Amino acid sequence: MPQITLPDGRQIQYAAPITAHQVALDISLGLAKATLAAQVNGVLVDSQTGIESDASVRLITTKDPEGLDILRHSCAHLLAMAVKSLHPTAQATIGPVIDDGYYYDFAFERSFTPDDLLEIEQRMRELAAANLPIQRRTLARDQAIELFLAKGEHYKAQLIQDIPADEVLSLYQQGEFEDLCRGPHLPRTGLIEHFKLMRVAGAYWRGDAKNAMLQRIYGTCWADQKSLKAHLHRLEEAAKRDHRKLGTQLDLFHFDECAPGAVFWHPKGWTLFQQLISFMRQQQNDAGYVEVNTPDVMDRGLWELSGHWMNYRDHMFTTTTEDERIFALKPMNCPGAVALYARGIRSYRELPLRMAEFGKVHRYEPSGALHGLMRVRHFTQDDAHIFCTQAQMQQECAQTIQLIFNIYRQFGFTEIKVKLSTRPENRIGSDENWDVLEGALHGALASQNIAYQINPGEGAFYGPKLEFVLCDAIGRHWQCGTLQVDLNLPERFDISFINEHNERERPVMLHRALFGSLERFIGILIEHYSGILPLWLAPVQIVVLSISEAQAEYAKTVFRLLKQAGFRAKLDVRNEKIGVKIREHTLQKVPYLVVLGEREMAESQLTLRSQAGENLGSFSHAEAIEQLRSLSKIVPIDAEVLGG
Incomplete structure (x- = not known):
């Protein structure tokens, strides 16, 4: 006899096991039609999942973020079903939800064409209109492998082999199509109405260039036609604003295969670059920063001490000298800043010490990930590292947040979202230290009356961080600035200051970037302003x-x-x-x-x-x-x- 507690506190007693769909039906017919799934005791489940004991239940519709994700995930399955219906020899692999849509990867003997996409989309509409029920069942691992091998789905079998042997697997079936999936899914295909297939791209199996190349079909799906139309309009507008196209048209920069992922700045583009640096230099000077510069190439030993050699080695460019010393182009500016701080004896009277650097960094990004100014291998960060006492930490965080907001608003960004990423499972340092660091960020945001979203477990291994996300002129979101608090590097490098009691004390290190990458920020600005930069920033005024x-x-x-x-x-x-x-x-x-x-x-x-x-x-x-x-x-x- 389960007792169901709804989010508003209302309770409903049932005489027998119940489903979320039946709960919705008891409230109203309209809600029952709109219910896609449910959250039962905090866990997302299908609307037809049985509830046998007392539970807190939240009904999920397309008005909820989870509802839109479920709608898109079910649309990805509909895509796979349509492809298999039209091309039985195609093998389905994975089909996750992404921002504004979904994709599904296929192994097929030939390339999909634009005409194929039109045909697949039409087949999806037919299958959706059939209003097929979507049903869940479970299988043991070995049974699931046998099932998919019998169907010729070797990629699915590989996926299952990596799942622990004792784990029970769930499968979802609609018509004759069945797919491996954790779920939840919609109750029926008829709820999928407003979608469109967008494009085909290549993708390596499991993201590894050593594996087979698959074909990735991207699609988008929305709760209503108005939202779909608005999204397609945004994409059209984004294409007009593409910084790569405008960069060529306005003679700002170009790329060349002689230096993949590095920018060749033309005179006008370099003028824009220098205007940003001059602007930031003045802002930082007014905020009490000193500007420094550290070497681009440093010995492997420094990177081992900082931890980057173990955690970031595959992304670093290295060279070996005649005397067998290994040097690396810096992928980050932090260790150089610590080396600067460590020069000489520091007093508490020098703190907070705010050191800013326009540091050039190099990171090896796969060639397929490079994308204009947005993803490069050689770029400049507007880094700053603040060394302070624990007593000063929250105030320094608050002042940094205020500086970030003030600067973004001067570029016309008025909608700024803040995300606080907290301690991950794999981390260093005591829980007491993490309590202090996270508390400083919570307190700094509260002191500015800034709303924020918490990303549990998404912090760096050495400390929590804030991410600042900008909304541009056509509603896209860009993660730019970051603020991290860190006790790890000060400990690794054994840096200290002499406190007022004439004792050594460990400083806190704040890592801060506002633009993030100047190259990427310029790309964002070009698209934000559609190339029409404000007078103070324009290369030619x-x-x-x-x-x-x-x-x-x-x-x-x-x-x-x-x-x-x-x-x-x-x-x-x-x-x-x-x-x-x-x-x-x-x-x-x-x-x-x-x-x-x-x-x-x-x-x-x-x-x-x-x-x-x-x-x-x-x-x-x-x-x-x-x-x-x-x-x-x-x-x-x-x-x-x-x-x-």
């Missing part, structure tokens, strides 16, 4: 245009005045139609154009035109410079308006 050759000398005078005033200006006195020149520089996303004709020259004035084509009026030289200085102030900007 103003172009001076002459309407005819008669204004060429006057244009040169105006150009010199703007340069002397500190603006990044260009001059265009070509013997070309003014409409052509305006179009060219507009396509180059230049924020402002100065147009000079006979009237402007006669009156010693200039006409300002915005990137959007708005005529801002005529100004004297001094008025124009003052107006442009006002426009170039760093203030929070509505990127959605700028980005079109």
